[in-house]
Amino acid sequence: MxxxxxxxxxxxxxxxxxxxxxRRWAAALGVGALVVAGGGVLAGPAQALATASVPVDFPTHCIPPAIAGIPPIDGTTKAEITVDNAAPRVGDTVTVTYTVTEAAASNPVDLALPADIMTPTGKVTVGGAQSASVTVAGPKKNDPVPGKGVFPSFSMTGTFTVTAPGQITLSPGDYNIHTSYIMELDTPCTVTDPPAPVSETIIATDEGGQVNERAIRLGAASGPAGEAVTVTGSKFTPGAAVTLAGRAGDRQSADTATVTADGSGGFNGRLTVTDPATTGIVAYEGGSWDPAKGAGPQAYTVTGGGGGNPDGSQELKASVRAGTLSMVQxxxxxxxxxxxxxxxxxxxxxxxxxxxxxxxxxxxxxxxxxxxxxxxxxxxxxxxxxxxxxxxxxxxxxxxxxxxxxxxxxxxxxxxxxxxxxxxxxxxxxxxxxxxxxxxxxxxxxxxxxxxxxxxxxxx
Missing domain, CATH: 2.60.40 (Immunoglobulin-like)
Known part of the structure; x- marks a missing residue:
C-alpha cells in the first residue's frame, strides 16, 4: 500500500x-479474501438459528460477446446457495455451492453449442458476522445448447474460512459464462442492485482457539492453460517465503511459484497454470501444503479446448496485459x-x-x-x-x-x-x-x- x-x-x-x-504512486491490490466485520455469538443453539437454503431471484445485467452483435440483456437470474456445514465453528472451512437454475442470458449466437464446452465462474457475497466475496467456479460440463437457446442450469463451488462467530449470510453475486467452441467467448452477468437477496444463513460458534487468518484472492477465476493468474495474499507471516500452487482435487499440480510476504504479511504474485485438471489455487508457508499455515483453495478453472477448430482454419491468439492501480494528483x-x-x-x-x-x-x-x-x-x-x-x-x-x-x-x-x-x-x-x-x-x-x-x- x-x-x-x-x-x-x-x-x-x-x-x-x-x-x-x-505525482504518481502505484498502489497495491486489494486485501485478502475474508475480512472480519464484527458480530458476536447469538443467543440459543446455533442449529436452531440457522435457516434452510431458499431459492432467490434478482435483476441481472448481462453483456453478450461483441461477435453476437446484440445489446446488453437486462433480465432475471434464479439461483440458490447451499453449504456443506450450516453450523460451523470459528476456524472451519465451509464449502459453498452457487447454483444458477435460470440464467438471465442465453446462447448469444445462432450456432448450436455441443456438450461440455461451458465453464461458469462467479462470486458469493458473505455478510453478517463476516464480510467477503468468495470466488466460485464450476466444471466444464453442460448439455448441448441450441442456437440462441437457453443456457442450462449450472453449479459453482468455492470455500471460505470462518473467522468470526455469529450469523453469516450468503447471497449470489456476479457470474460469468465462458464457452469454448471454435472461439473463446464470455458472457459476464452482474447483479443490477447488489447485494442480491440472502439465499443461505449459517451460524458460527466460537471455538476459542487460534484462527488462521491467512487469505488469498485471485485476479481471475478462470483462464486458458499456460496463462498466469494474479494471487494476492494477506495475514501471512511477515518476511516468510510463500508457495503459490495449483490444486487438482486433493493433489498438488506441478504449477508452483514462490513469493515473499512483505512487512505486513501481504504479497502480490503470479502463478502460471498449465494443468487442465486444476480446480483451485492455494498459498502456504513451509515445504508442503498445510491448511494451518496456508490459505485456499480458491476456486480456479482452466478454460479452452472443446470441439476443436474446423478444417482449413487458423487459430489466432492475442493477449491483453494487466496493468496497475495508481493515482495522479x-x-x-x-x-x-x-x-x-x-x-x-x-x-x-x-x-x-x-x-x-x-x-x-x-x-x-x-x-x-x-x-x-x-x-x-x-x-x-x-x-x-x-x-x-x-x-x-x-x-x-x-x-x-x-x-x-x-x-x-x-x-x-x-x-x-x-x-x-x-x-x-x-x-x-x-x-x-x-x-x-x-x-x-x-x-x-x-x-x-x-x-x-x-x-x-x-x-x-
Whole structure:
C-alpha cells in the first residue's frame, strides 16, 4: 500500500496559492479474501438459528460477446446457495455451492453449442458476522445448447474460512459464462442492485482457539492453460517465503511459484497454470501444503479446448496485459480561505483533483481514503484534526467497467474517512476523477497566524 501526502494550510490573513506538480504512486491490490466485520455469538443453539437454503431471484445485467452483435440483456437470474456445514465453528472451512437454475442470458449466437464446452465462474457475497466475496467456479460440463437457446442450469463451488462467530449470510453475486467452441467467448452477468437477496444463513460458534487468518484472492477465476493468474495474499507471516500452487482435487499440480510476504504479511504474485485438471489455487508457508499455515483453495478453472477448430482454419491468439492501480494528483498544496480573529468560522478550500487509474483488469475494486493531522499554528497553537470536514465527489470516465462512488460528507479526522471507492465485480477497471470541498472549522479567538496540517491519501 502506498500513500500520497498533501499539505493543507490556512491563514488568518490573506491567502496565496502555490502551484503543485503532478505525482504518481502505484498502489497495491486489494486485501485478502475474508475480512472480519464484527458480530458476536447469538443467543440459543446455533442449529436452531440457522435457516434452510431458499431459492432467490434478482435483476441481472448481462453483456453478450461483441461477435453476437446484440445489446446488453437486462433480465432475471434464479439461483440458490447451499453449504456443506450450516453450523460451523470459528476456524472451519465451509464449502459453498452457487447454483444458477435460470440464467438471465442465453446462447448469444445462432450456432448450436455441443456438450461440455461451458465453464461458469462467479462470486458469493458473505455478510453478517463476516464480510467477503468468495470466488466460485464450476466444471466444464453442460448439455448441448441450441442456437440462441437457453443456457442450462449450472453449479459453482468455492470455500471460505470462518473467522468470526455469529450469523453469516450468503447471497449470489456476479457470474460469468465462458464457452469454448471454435472461439473463446464470455458472457459476464452482474447483479443490477447488489447485494442480491440472502439465499443461505449459517451460524458460527466460537471455538476459542487460534484462527488462521491467512487469505488469498485471485485476479481471475478462470483462464486458458499456460496463462498466469494474479494471487494476492494477506495475514501471512511477515518476511516468510510463500508457495503459490495449483490444486487438482486433493493433489498438488506441478504449477508452483514462490513469493515473499512483505512487512505486513501481504504479497502480490503470479502463478502460471498449465494443468487442465486444476480446480483451485492455494498459498502456504513451509515445504508442503498445510491448511494451518496456508490459505485456499480458491476456486480456479482452466478454460479452452472443446470441439476443436474446423478444417482449413487458423487459430489466432492475442493477449491483453494487466496493468496497475495508481493515482495522479494535480498538486500537493491547498491554500484555504482566511477567517477573522474573534469571529472564527469555516476556512474553505478545494482538494487538488486526484485521478485514479485502475488498469488491472481483474475482479477487485478499490478504495481511496484520507486522514489528517492536527493543524499546527504559531507558538504551539493548534486546531484539532476533527475540525476538518469534506464533501467528496467522484466522476467515472465514459466506457469504464466500474462505477466510482463518492464517500460520505463529514469529518476527516486523524482516524480517516473514505473519499471514493469502486466495488468488486466480474470485470473492473477504468479512470475516475475525485474531488472534494474542504472546510476547517476555526474557533473564535484562535491565535492569529498560519496553520497547516497534512492530509494523507491512501489507495488500496
Amino acid at each position: 502506498r500513500s500520497t501526502v498533501r499539505r493543507v494550510s490556512t491563514r488568518r490573513s490573506g491567502a496565496r496559492r502555490h502551484p503543485g506538480h503532478g 494535480d498538486g500537493d498544496t491547498v491554500e484555504m480561505s482566511a477567517v477573522d480573529f474573534g469571529r472564527g468560522g469555516a476556512s474553505r478550500g478545494s482538494l487538488r483533483t486526484v485521478t485514479v487509474e485502475d488498469y488491472r483488469g481483474g475482479p477487485a475494486g478499490w478504495s481511496l481514503t484520507g486522514k489528517v493531522t492536527d493543524f499546527q499554528g504559531p507558538g504551539g497553537a493548534a486546531i484539532g484534526a476533527s475540525a476538518l470536514g469534506w464533501t467528496p465527489a467522484c466522476t467515472t470516465k465514459a466506457g469504464s467497467p466500474s462505477t466510482c462512488q463518492a464517500g460520505s460528507a463529514g469529518p476527516v479526522g486523524s482516524a480517516g474517512a473514505t473519499l471514493a471507492s469502486a466495488p468488486d465485480g466480474t470485470v473492473t477497471g477504468g479512470e475516475f476523477t475525485v474531488d472534494a470541498r474542504l472546510a476547517l472549522t476555526v474557533p473564535a479567538y484562535t491565535a492569529p497566524g498560519a496553520y497547516s496540517g497534512v492530509l494523507t491519501l491512501t489507495l488500496t
